[in-house]
Amino acid sequence: MSGPGRIETPPTAGRPDDIRAVPVRHRGRWVAVALILLFGASLIHSVATNKLLEWHVVGHFLFDPRIIDGVVLTLELTVTAMAIGVILGVALAVMRLSPNPLVSGPSWLYIWFFRATPVLVQLLFWYNIAAIYPRISLGIPFVGVEFVHGSANTVITTYVAALLGLGLNEGAYMAEIVRAGIISVGEGQTDAAQSLGMSRLQIMRRIVLPQAMRVIIPPTGNETISMLKTSSLASVITLTELLLATENIYSVNFKPIQLLIVASIWYAAMTSVLYVGQYYLERHYGRGSAREMPATPFQRIRRGLFSLRREATR
Amino acid sequence: MTEPMVRAEGVHKRFGRLEVLKGITLTVLPGEVMVLLGPSGSGKSTFLRCINHLEKINSGRLSVDGELVGYREAGDKLYELRESEIARKRAEIGMVFQHFNLFPHMTALENVMSAPIRVNKVPRERANAQARALLERVGLPDKLAAYPAQLSGGQQQRVAIARALAMEPKLMLFDEPTSALDPELVGDVLQAMKQLAGEGMTMIVVTHEMGFAAEVADTVVFMDDGMVVETGSPDRVLGDPRHERTRAFLSKVL
Numbered sequence: 102m103s104g105p106g107r108i109e110t111p112p113t114a115g116r117p118d119d120i121r122a123v124p125v126r127h128r129g130r131w132v133a134v135a136l137i138l139l140f141g142a143s144l145i146h147s148v149a150t151n152k153l154l155e156w157h158v159v160g161h162f163l164f165d166p167r168i169i170d171g172v173v174l175t176l177e178l179t180v181t182a183m184a185i186g187v188i189l190g191v192a193l194a195v196m197r198l199s200p201n202p203l204v205s206g207p208s209w210l211y212i213w214f215f216r217a218t219p220v221l222v223q224l225l226f227w228y229n230i231a232a233i234y235p236r237i238s239l240g241i242p243f244v245g246v247e248f249v250h251g252s253a254n255t256v257i258t259t260y261v262a263a264l265l266g267l268g269l270n271e272g273a274y275m276a277e278i279v280r281a282g283i284i285s286v287g288e289g290q291t292d293a294a295q296s297l298g299m300s301r302l303q304i305m306r307r308i309v310l311p312q313a314m315r316v317i318i319p320p321t322g323n324e325t326i327s328m329l330k331t332s333s334l335a336s337v338i339t340l341t342e343l344l345l346a347t348e349n350i351y352s353v354n355f356k357p358i359q360l361l362i363v364a365s366i367w368y369a370a371m372t373s374v375l376y377v378g379q380y381y382l383e384r385h386y387g388r389g390s391a392r393e394m395p396a397t398p399f400q401r402i403r404r405g406l407f408s409l410r411r412e413a414t415r
Numbered sequence: 416m417t418e419p420m421v422r423a424e425g426v427h428k429r430f431g432r433l434e435v436l437k438g439i440t441l442t443v444l445p446g447e448v449m450v451l452l453g454p455s456g457s458g459k460s461t462f463l464r465c466i467n468h469l470e471k472i473n474s475g476r477l478s479v480d481g482e483l484v485g486y487r488e489a490g491d492k493l494y495e496l497r498e499s500e501i502a503r504k505r506a507e508i509g510m511v512f513q514h515f516n517l518f519p520h521m522t523a524l525e526n527v528m529s530a531p532i533r534v535n536k537v538p539r540e541r542a543n544a545q546a547r548a549l550l551e552r553v554g555l556p557d558k559l560a561a562y563p564a565q566l567s568g569g570q571q572q573r574v575a576i577a578r579a580l581a582m583e584p585k586l587m588l589f590d591e592p593t594s595a596l597d598p599e600l601v602g603d604v605l606q607a608m609k610q611l612a613g614e615g616m617t618m619i620v621v622t623h624e625m626g627f628a629a630e631v632a633d634t635v636v637f638m639d640d641g642m643v644v645e646t647g648s649p650d651r652v653l654g655d656p657r658h659e660r661t662r663a664f665l666s667k668v669l
Contacts, residue, residue: 287516289512289514289516290516290518292464292469292510292512292516293510293512293516293517293518293575294518294530295467295469295502295505296467296469296505296508296509296510296579296588297505297506297529297530297534297578297579297582298502298503298504298505298506298507298530298534298535298582299502299530299533299534300498300499300502301498303533303534307529307533308518311520312518312519312520386520388520388562
């Protein structure tokens with residue numbers, strides 16, 4: 102096993118022997134391991150042998166078309182609400198950092214309002230909006246010019262109500278995340294970009310935001326995962342997303358636990374996919390921050406297989 | 416008589432109640448290399464930042480290439496320039512910072528290319544070729560694809576010089592370009608600056624490198640407490656300082 106430089110120094114000559122000592126015995130650790138194994142085993146045993154759990158029911162409903170529709174709607178709602186949240190968040194954060202108090206003030210007020218009220222209340226509010234604004238129109242205020250208008254009940258469908266409730270609320274949280282990211286970029290970066298003649302917009306877009314991303318992505322991933330599950334609140338305003346889809350089934354067949362397990366499996370699966378997405382996004386925006394990129398799990402596996410093959414052919 | 420590249424007349428700058436510049440008057444001619452010396456807190460860096468309007472002056476007159484910095488004069492009134500106009504003027508002045516301030520999310524090549532493409536709307540292929548040539552000129556032809564974090568301080572500072580030169584500036588400002596470097600890395604950066612001076616670039620350099628001042632500067636300005644104490648050729652100011660404060664400073668530095 103000696104490398105090229107080691108050949109002239111035989112291992113016995115001059116190299117002291119490695120220390121051989123009796124290691125400390127960690128009896129406490131063995132006790133803890135035993136207890137945990139015992140607990141784990143009993144848990145698995147009880148779940149696997151419990152006839153009342155009826156795993157075949159879970160399997161039967163896992164790919165039920167109604168469940169799949171719910172999954173699709175949950176995904177749609179998560180993606181669109183997060184898109185609204187991110188766009189609003191960036192706008193609010195940039196506004197919040199403006200030196201003009203007439204710009205930063207409203208942003209502060211918005212963030213305060215949406216963080217100060219529960220999202221479930223906001224959802225119910227949008228769902229019932231027709232009670233105070235039966236007619237909604239888009240136009241120029243006060244002069245009576247209207248481009249489009251309609252009844253609130255047709256414009257604000259349950260999906261739109263859920264989207265507004267979740268998206269507008271998310272905007273407030275994203276604003277704080279984006280603001281933290283922007284602040285984290287040193288002033289020297291702005292100095293340098295300004296001295297090169299870049300405009301404020303170019304500096305924000307090309308210099309500050311790409312660097313802020315490194316700080317923004319991890320909590321945004323967290324928000325997305327959180328949104329995926331918070332979207333289940335929309336079941337309260339009768340949007341048939343994953344949770345309400347399962348509820349509708351178990352209200353008929355009286356198997357709530359089995360169907361809640363179905364929902365949990367889907368939520369967990371979707372969350373896991375988001376984990377992977379976040380990992381690669383972080384890697385992308387981590388460019389330049391580390392001297393060398395750590396290998397992705399795939400690269401590590403491939404490298405492992407290669408070295409195994411090389412060992413084998415040797 | 417040639418129009419000065421930089422003309423400052425009674426330039427004052429305050430941060431709140433702290434007066435940092437207390438009436439700076441000096442001129443820099445085209446092609447001149449001026450070194451600003453002085454203890455920290457004497458206002459050298461602030462003055463440099465005023466020249467490209469990174470800081471706004473409170474009173475006095477400051478002009479670059481015959482045009483006021485940050486304002487337009489019409490009749491006896493001053494009008495503030497729009498941000499886009501200020502940006503256009505900044506684009507003609509290169510600046511190199513103590514802490515390099517390279518864009519960490521871009522490679523060396525992208526750092527040098529970005530401003531010509533975004534600000535001067537230079538076609539990408541031409542900006543690329545020009546950036547390669549500049550990085551070669553500062554001695555980094557093999558670091559095009561390296562990110563700033565993969566470069567030593569001296570290499571980063573040379574990329575920063577190339578980045579400023581890519582905008583083809585008529586004036587270069589150096590704000591303590593070697594102060595953050597390990598001693599053995601200082602030489603390469605000074606070499607690049609010396610080369611630039613030799614090519615006739617107008618330069619204002621804030622530095623503590625007395626050797627550079629003696630060898631490259633046309634004029635040395637000693638500042639203390641927001642004022643110009645002494646101005647002259649390097650031989651004169653460094654070799655035969657007239658003022659007590661200059662002597663005291665030089666005796667500590669040399």
